[in-house]
Amino acid sequence: MIPFSCRNVKLFPENFICTPFFMNFQPLRLFGGQILKEESTTLAQVIQSYAKTKQLNKGKELHAHLLRTHYPLCIFLTNHLLNMYSKCGHVDYALKVFDQMPHRNLVSWTAMVTGFSQNLRFSESFKAFSQMRIAGESPTQFAFASVISACVVLGSVEIGRQLHSLALKLGLACELFVGSNLADMYSKCGFMVEACKVFEEMPSKDAVSWTSMIDGYAKSGDFEAALLTYKRMVSDGIGIDKHVVSSALSACSALEACQFGKCVHSTGVKLGLEVEVAVGNALVDVYSKSGDMESALNVFRVDPECRNIVSYSSLINGYVVMDKIEKAFSVFVDLQRRGAEPNQFTFSSLIKACANQAALEQGIQLHAQVVKFNFDRDDFVSSVLVDMYGRCGLLDHSIQVFDEVPTPTEVAWNSLLSVFAVHGLGNDALKTFSRMVQAGVKPNAITFISLLTGCSHSGLVEEGLKYFYSLEKTYGIVPRAGHYSCVIDLLGRAGRLEEAEEFINSMPMQPNAFGWCSFLGACTIHGDKERGKLAAEKLIQLEPENSGAHVLLSTIYAKEQKWEDFRGVRRIMRDSSMKKLPGYSWIDIGNKTHTFGAEDWSHPQKKEIYEKLDSLLDQIKKAGYVPNTDLVLRDMDDNSKVELLHHHSERIAIAFAMISMPAGKPIIVKKNIRVCLDCHSAIKYISLVVGRKIIVRDNTRFHHFADGLCSCGDYW
Template identity: 85%
Template structure:
């Protein structure tokens, strides 16, 4: 019927059939015209129209779909009699309006009233078990569905598979899915999405391929899930194929698809394609897209672009989220950009993300990598319930600062709190033991990984043990350990062994390690440099010159040592014998003054650090202008007296500089923190936190 305005119907409403009125109510439900639905309901009550169960069920559905489930419940409670449709309408209404406990209660009451549920009622109540993670109730519903022969019905099966998938029970989800005689796009999408969320990205893509082979049409949800799986695998080639499908389907401007494309390209390291996707419809992009692009720039070490994008999103009125801040704080940690990190911390507090575990963990890491150990500890202590991510960040910071005993204490606290360690935890544990010379403790933890904690050691763990034994000078044991390994050492493992042979002057083992390292990384100039160092220490100058000649012929260059220090908002970088700084005169006057002071205090140059065949005076002259000393001299004339000096260096600090900085810290009464390429050294009052073991 063509339904007239209600004010003209009051006299003739009694003449309308229940079927006609039901059609009108159904229209109001579909178009969510709640006010018109209420008005019609009022007219029916005022005119005394007989509200049969058929018409009342339509009213229940209309109120529920319009979000007024309490109105629906009131109508339901006043019904003189109810049928299966009435119960189904209420169960569905509660489920659609996310009132899950009432969904389950209504389902239970329906069963108590002797009604067997339809597949639609089952589908609704199963959906109620997803968000709260009520998997046990879901399993009970599955049993009931099996007894009533409804488990293979499309709506029931799809929702069971979706429930198991979203609750992380992928094996159960697969079983339900495979037993379904007919599968629709929704059930296929649930499986792709479930595999992706559980981290089984390969299975997600295989499911997508099966779906295509079965002729199931894809939509934005399917493509988003498949692209997310490509992100996890960094499968850019397959992702580009999916991008073609997206373009052909006209779905590139869909926000979820655009987000997934940006994330896929960003995680694959293809920032050009990522930014191109972003620009296609940048005005519709949300914080998810921005965060993916920012994280991609951070991973590719394009920090300036990451921060420029952060400024752009703020100017565009887009609020950053915890993932945005985590990525940017990580960038500050990697660059040791303390001032920017502090500014981000202030913004984190402004947006109330300072209690978020991921953000707090990133702050713990950032302060630690910038040298402010106390700040790291303070941020960690402010986390109410630290997750394994936060604990691992703190463990990593202690290891980086060479505080092996603190690493062990923190690990004990972590386990006592019931937090389960993972593979990353043991990397920090072994590294901490290695830098502190805790060899037996480190070996015990390595042996406990699989036996006690069920964690199979990976290549990184084996490399840590090689480093642990090598640093301690136990080169024979390190070699035996390498020979007994179930996997081949990585380049890092051989590099650690070669470094240990260099420090302890083992020519034969060093030569073997260098050969193995060069097989894996032929262009690694460090292997040649360390091998030449071994020859120089043994005064095998002919061998030394042969190695250096080989480097020249192959166009290899020794990595020059650089040091940098932050003063204000600017980073000042210095190379060896650097004469380029505008304040060079003041810097070198300070260097000369420092050298005089520390010589009077007992400093004697360690000329073994200079790998050249020349007299000791010439060697000492080279040592005095190493980049870390220039950076310290500049900091002393530039920073306030009470502020600690934090110097970052791209290669290992040499023995002579380490000795000189100890003397400088005592002579000037300042705390000096030096971060080299593997750890931190805290110099104060003539001592170093490493105890001369590094």
């Protein structure tokens, strides 16, 4: 017989000595030249026990003793040796024994197929399976299960399909082990239709196949199907284990289905599974993503020993999403105090929080820890660092972090594009997009949102339209509502309101709130009253509680001097307890954030602040600044209007920064609403007369003021 493998495997060391333990075996009792069945059974049981307990050395010693005493190894005992060596992780020993066997049977071949698979030598498992077929043996369901499992690891769904066909031909496809592994293979490879078909055709289903289906649906993104399968499993009385509960909770987490998650939680508690680490982690995640931080914290506290970095990271991310940044950092401090090492997801959530809050000092400290834990080359962490520095106004730092990423993926490229977009650097965004494509990185839907936004803030209308119309034709991306809204914004900012209206009318769907808000804002700025009223009405229909829509509509009426209509809109706001979003600005000095509202007199240093503010007003007036009092839509004299503009929150923040920060350090002010035209003009003059760089981030973009100019070129 031709050996399965010709590799030279040294089975035992040359100086091997048997231990006295084996001297206790009695001489063999033969009958008609055959070993008595009881003798073989006893030896097989011993070999089997070594296989179960992974006692390789004792198994080798027994095998050597049998060889030294010329014990006639029957195929029954040899098959047990094959199994023992494979289960002890030494499949090469099993292969040597297999190659020296004078005769092999189906069990021998099955032992090698499963042995290779168990030891992660999948290509050899396939080879053994093929050789078994060539030898004329019909595979068992266990051999099928092993090679199908290998397909899962290798992602070889085509080989899996061939095995499925063979199993059907041999009538084994509905066997429990074969069917379960086929369903698992299809689900993990993302072929849920085939997985579902196999699953439904199985006459009997164990918990493993149910779990595979739930997990497969969840991983393929069909979370509703995952939960429906879970419900079927429960109603059919199938035993629930920690794997099922964890998979079901993962689906609840993705759907933010808190109520369903509570039902699964209840089942887990009844079965005593809440203390399982995987279940606890999944529960913290589902409650955190649903915004129920109280329940998440209660689960987190159930068993302190079960806390790990996964549950810590879920809790931190939950607080970040809820904008409870201080609590997120408190959890981070606690995990470090307890000796848990943060991972890339922990850092990503916290850095994202710093980006949202423009908390530069905390972001820099986190960056230092990222370097300490060697995550600075992680693509996802690097991407949020790029975003964080960009949102904090440090464009050069963003570019530097990006340039240090060895092989940027689309996530990193999209972060850099987004930074250029929010800074109004449309040409840089276009160049970055070209570099991205040349690097062989395929752009996605998010890429074009940033690209179109950059074009919109820079007045690159034709370029933006070109990329929008190339979305589907060139890049195979079906435009979404967000892309259409960007085009509305692109045309509206440029004052091409008629084109914007025609574009809206040609859309395959109605604009979303952002689209109507962009159109309304453009109509307000460019003085198109009729289109503005239409946009306001549409926006109010979509978001009745949106105070911004009512404010902009009242602004249109005020510009027309239709004071009755103006008062009517304000009356609606008052009667519905709708409050206008107050404008405020904030600035970080050291480790403290200072927040200011318009005409804010609450700061302990108010005397020094307003003295500086008045001094600045005198300086910029001499330099040519003229207040735009037309922007104040109130019935008051011009002096009062000038005073009102002079006390806008961003100017107060700038005055405070000038009396609190070193002269050479850039001033970075954050504002929650759009910077007004008059403040924009005033800050340009301030940057000129004091010779200082001032960065203002409003709710849509950055403005970099220096030497009397703004990076936006007065287009924003």
